[in-house]
Amino acid sequence: MNAPVIDLTGITKTYGIGTPVETEVLHGIDLRLAEGEFAALIGPSGSGKSTLLNLIGLLERPTSGRLSIGGRDTATLNEAEITQLRGRSIGFVFQFHHLLPAFSAMENVMMPTIIARGAADDEVEATALQLLDAVGLKAHAHKKPGELSGGQQQRVAIARALALKPRLILADEPTGNLDTHTADDIFALLREFNRQTNCACLIVTHDPRLAARCDRIVRLVDGQIADDLPTA
Incomplete structure (x- = not known):
């Protein structure tokens, strides 16, 4: 089996700890996702x-x-290290x-790399253009989001998510x-990149x-995994 990209053991998440509205949303989640796997949540x-996706995406910490x-092990990382790991390993x-x-569309795709490196260069621009070409939008590279259809904007978002060649793609609806x-087209694009790069994908749908x-x-029910089954 390929190496795990995400490995969760006994994950819980509680909000409002110590208050009258304290609520445990996730109850002991165990989940692994390996390189190249494409899973639906x-x-x-x-x-x-959404809470589980936020935890996996390092936007929140588990309780x-x-x-x-x-x-x-993300529990051993400080906030700066968490931010770096999220930026370099996860595409949203x-x-x-x-x-x-x-x-522009191209500038949006370049943004994760600019944030990671602090600046853009010819290589960053060329990579962004290649990604836009891969999602069928090379001709629209210099258009702003407001000039694109909803489907085209989502294609730009996918290209942006792939800018740093992440090991994990998290897609929320x-x-x-x-x-x-x-x-169907957007799903096919995600599937194609999954096959090409061997990144793991977790898709909420x-x-x-x-x-x-x-x-x-x-399948998640009441904060617990009810089942986890292959489709074939």
Whole structure:
């Protein structure tokens, strides 16, 4: 089996600790995702999917349990190290693309590398252009997000997520606000990059058609993994 990119053991997450509204949202999550795996995370609203994705994406810290990314125990890392690990190892794609409206498509794709390196150069620009070409938007490289369709904006977001060649792609309802045809195209792009780069992908989706096209389906119910099964 390929090496685990994410490894969660006994993960819990509690909000409002010590207050009358203290609530445990995740209850002892065990989950591993290996290089090259493409998994769907499904479950009803309120089941804890977004919280789990935020923890894996290092946007929040678990209350207890062990969370490793690429073999590194995140509990041993300070905030600067967490930020660096997140920036270099994880690519994010959200339902709403969160592109910077004042910047062109190419500049948006370059942004993670600029943040990581502190500056842009010809190589960074060339990589951004290659990624936009790969998602079919090379001709729109200098357009701003407001000049692009919803599907095109999501393609830019995917290119941006891949800018630093992350080991892990986290996608939270990436096709949730798109029509069926465009959603299929976006999913196919993610799948293609997964195969080309061997990155691990964890996709939150409410679309059973898309979930069935993943390698495995992890179903979260009431903050616990109800089942974790291969699709084939």
